[in-house]
Each structure stands twice: as structure tokens, then as C-alpha cells.
Amino acid sequence: xxxxxxxxxxxxxxxxxxxxxxxxxxxxxxxxxxxxxxxxxxxxxxxxxxxxxxxxxxxxxxxxxxxxxxxxxxxxxxxxxxxxxxxxxxxxxxxxxxxxxxxxxxxxxxxxxxxxxxxxxxxxxxxxxxxxxxxxxxxxxxxxxxxxxxxxxxxxxxxxxxxxxxxxxxxxxxxxxxxxxxxxxxxxxxxxxxxxxxxxxxxxxxxxxxxxxxxxxxxxxxxxxxxxxxxxxxxxxxxxxxxxxxxxxxxxxxxxxxxxxxxxxxxxxxxxxxxxxxxxxxxxxxxxxxxxxxxxxxxxxxxxxxxxxxxxxxxxxxxxxxxxxxxxxxxxxxxxxxxxxxxxxxxxxxxxxxxxxxxxxxxx
Numbered sequence: 001x002x003x004x005x006x007x008x009x010x011x012x013x014x015x016x017x018x019x020x021x022x023x024x025x026x027x028x029x030x031x032x033x034x035x036x037x038x039x040x041x042x043x044x045x046x047x048x049x050x051x052x053x054x055x056x057x058x059x060x061x062x063x064x065x066x067x068x069x070x071x072x073x074x075x076x077x078x079x080x081x082x083x084x085x086x087x088x089x090x091x092x093x094x095x096x097x098x099x100x101x102x103x104x105x106x107x108x109x110x111x112x113x114x115x116x117x118x119x120x121x122x123x124x125x126x127x128x129x130x131x132x133x134x135x136x137x138x139x140x141x142x143x144x145x146x147x148x149x150x151x152x153x154x155x156x157x158x159x160x161x162x163x164x165x166x167x168x169x170x171x172x173x174x175x176x177x178x179x180x181x182x183x184x185x186x187x188x189x190x191x192x193x194x195x196x197x198x199x200x201x202x203x204x205x206x207x208x209x210x211x212x213x214x215x216x217x218x219x220x221x222x223x224x225x226x227x228x229x230x231x232x233x234x235x236x237x238x239x240x241x242x243x244x245x246x247x248x249x250x251x252x253x254x255x256x257x258x259x260x261x262x263x264x265x266x267x268x269x270x271x272x273x274x275x276x277x278x279x280x281x282x283x284x285x286x287x288x289x290x291x292x293x294x295x296x297x298x299x300x301x302x303x304x305x306x307x308x309x310x311x312x313x314x315x316x317x318x319x320x321x322x323x324x325x326x327x328x329x330x331x332x333x334x335x336x337x338x339x340x341x342x343x344x345x346x347x348x349x350x351x352x353x354x355x356x357x358x359x360x361x362x363x364x
Contacts, residue, residue: 003031003150008157015165025055025134032151033144034136035113042080042121042131050077050133058137061112073105080121080133086159088120088151090143115140120151122162132162188286190222192265196237197221199280208286214254214261215286222284226253233263240267240282252286262287300360304347313340317353318360 010027014020025039036057040050050071054062065071075094097103109115114137122132138144188208191200197220201209209217216223222237224230229252236248245267252261265284296318301311309332316326327337341353350356 001153004153007031007154008161011154011158011161012164015161018165018169021165022053022055025053028134028154029055029136032118032136032147034118034138034147037117037134037136040133040135042077042133055136058112058114064108070105070108073101075102075105076119076133076135080119080131083121083131086120086122086155088118088148088155090119090148091117109137113137113139116142118143118147118151120155120158122159130166132165134158188288190284190286191280192222192237192241192282192284194241194281196234196241196281205284205286208261208288213256213258214252215263224252225255229253236265237282240265259289262289296360304344306344306347307340309336310340310344310347313337314344314356314360317357323353 007024007028010020010024014024021039025037029037034056037055038052038058039055040052042050050066052062052066052071054060065074071077075096079089079094095102095106097106116138117135118138119133119135121134136147187202188205189202190198190205193199198217209215212225214225216225222233224233229250232250233252236250239246239248247264247266249262249264252263254260263284263286265282267282268280297311297315300306300314301308306314309330312330313323313326316329317323321329323337323341324334327334330337332340344356345351348356348359350359
């Protein structure tokens with residue numbers, strides 16, 4: 001069947017490129033003859049808002065659903081989050097109007113044209129927290145006659161693609177952070193998830209936390225040693241990982257009396273991998289004004305097989321010296337400095353002093 005092969009191929013492509021999940025959902029919505037729908041990732045362990053994208057005709061409901069709190073009364077959230085296996089269901093399977101909130105939610109759905117829906121939820125291994133959920137909505141005439149059958153045919157491959165996508169995204173997230181930690185150990189960086197919990201630290205950040213001089217980690221969260229600053233820090237974290245996604249900064253007092261740390265927090269873009277919604281949300285950077293800057297000369301020497309004098313000249317140029325002033329500082333002649341500079345160009349593959357400095361800065 002051409003339609004099935006096309007959708008299976010599209011699902012596996014999306015598993016390896018998260019930007020393709022939305023086009024896949026659009027394609028599936030058309031095949032199922034729905035008015036539109038949603039693609040969401042639901043956390044099965046905590047009652048937190050789903051990561052949610054509208055499909056086709058349902059554009060415009062996302063803000064009201066998330067920021068307006070409608071998701072808290074959506075019967076699909078506890079239904080999908082509590083599943084112990086993959087499933088396909090319709091509104092008749094989960095809609096219960098016994099509460100005012102549930103009836104109000106159904107009324108809200110009907111206002112934007114949805115009376116019925118057909119949903120498939122992909123199951124992950126027990127250690128996973130996410131459930132990939134595709135829900136397609138229909139009007140008063142009901143669900144298209146062959147929609148359930150088509151979804152049942154696609155479901156096994158779609159579930160495998162979702163599981164592959166989750167594992168792929170997790171690996172990318174972990175490898176990305178390992179790359180930061182391995183290549184920038186001079187920086188004290190802390191990665192926070194969407195609930196503000198610490199999920200990764202560089203070695204430099206761990207060293208600061210171990211000192212207990214201004215900051216600590218308790219219950220997976222950052223805490224100030226000075227209680228009066230904790231409320232400010234908590235607010236900054238909340239803004240960075242929440243709906244506002246605002247950067248912030250605070251000076252962290254240190255009981256030792258040393259100069260305060262400068263803590264800055266940067267939210268990660270909301271246009272991030274939809275299958276990794278409960279991972280990285282913000283990066284915290286700690287700056288210790290009293291720390292000595294890292295001497296990168298050993299990196300220059302090992303990276304480009306530099307001699308001792310070539311390394312000294314490279315370090316002097318990065319600090320802002322010209323060849324002439326570097327020669328005076330190193331107690332060598334200008335002619336000798338220029339010979340070393342030509343060798344630096346050869347060994348680093350650069351042609352101009354500006355290129356050389358830019359390369360060295362990126363390394364150290």
C-alpha cells in the first residue's frame with residue numbers, strides 16, 4: 001500500500017530528524033481525513049504540561065491549551081500518561097463528563113470545532129518518561145470510516161519509530177553535553193531541566209559546589225547558602241525554564257568573605273527537540289572573579305607541535321601584543337619574533353595574524 005509505505009518511511013525519517021515530526025503529523029492527518037490534530041509528548045510520571053504542537057486546522061489553540069491551563073482538564077493527559085502499553089482509542093473511550101471541569105473542557109473543544117477524536121499513543125521501555133501522542137480531531141459527523149483501521153495498520157511501525165526517536169534524542173542530548181564538558185572545562189556550567197533540576201555539571205562547576213561556599217545542590221536543585229538570596233535565585237530559574245524563558249543574573253554571596261560568584265542563567269531555545277522535552281531547558285554559568293584564568297599554552301603546544309618560544313609568542317599575541325611588543329616582553333629580537341610568527345602560520349594553517357589569534361582563542 002503506497003500510503004502506508006509513505007507514512008512508515010516518513011516516521012522513520014522523523015525519528016532521526018525531530019523537525020520532521022510535524023510534517024509527518026500533517027501527512028497522517030490528511031490520510032485519516034481529520035480536521036486537524038495535535039502531536040504531543042506526555043510525561044507519564046509527573047503531571048506537567050505536554051509538549052504540544054498543533055497540526056493543520058487546529059492552529060491557534062496551543063496557547064490557550066498550555067498557558068491557559070486547559071491541559072489540566074484534558075482527559076487524554078492522564079489516559080496517555082498512565083498507559084502500560086501502546087494504544088489506539090477514541091473520545092468515547094475516555095470522555096467522562098461527570099465534573100464541571102470536564103464538561104467545560106469538552107465545551108471548549110467544541111468551540112474550536114472538535115466533537116470527536118482518534119488517538120494513538122506510543123509506548124516506551126519502562127524506564128522512559130515520555131509518551132508520543134498523535135490525536136486527530138473530527139467534527140459532529142464523527143471519525144472517518146476507515147481511519148481506525150489505517151491507524152491500526154500503521155501503529156506497530158509508528159511505535160518503533162517513536163522509540164527510536166526518543167533514544168536518538170537522548171543520545172544527542174547526552175553527547176552534546178559531554179562535548180561541552182570535555183572541550184570547555186575552564187567554564188563552570190550547570191544544565192537544568194524543565195523543572196529547574198540539575199542534570200549535568202562540568203568539572204569546574206562540581207568543584208565550586210563541593211566547596212559549599214555560596215552554592216549547594218539539594219533535592220536536585222540549586223540553593224544559595226545565603227537564605228535571603230534563595231528567593232531571587234528560584235525566581236530566575238523559574239523564568240528561564242518556564243513559559244517566560246528570560247535570562248537573568250545574580251551575585252551569589254560567599255560565607256568565606258571572598259568576592260561573590262556571578263551567576264547567569266540562559267534559557268535554551270523553545271524550538272528544541274520535541275522528543276526530549278524533559279531534558280535541557282537552561283544553562284547556568286558561574287564565574288568566580290578570584291579564579292586564575294586557564295593558561296592555554298599547553299593546548300597550543302600539543303595541538304600544533306609548537307616549540308617553547310613559538311608557544312610563548314602565541315600566548316603573547318592572544319593577550320594583545322604585537323610582534324614588536326611581544327619581542328620586547330620575551331627578550332628576543334623583532335626579527336626572531338617574525339620568524340616564530342611565520343612558523344606559527346605554517347603549523348596552524350593560517351595566513352594572517354588575525355586568523356591565527358582567532359584560532360587560538362577558540363582553542364583556549
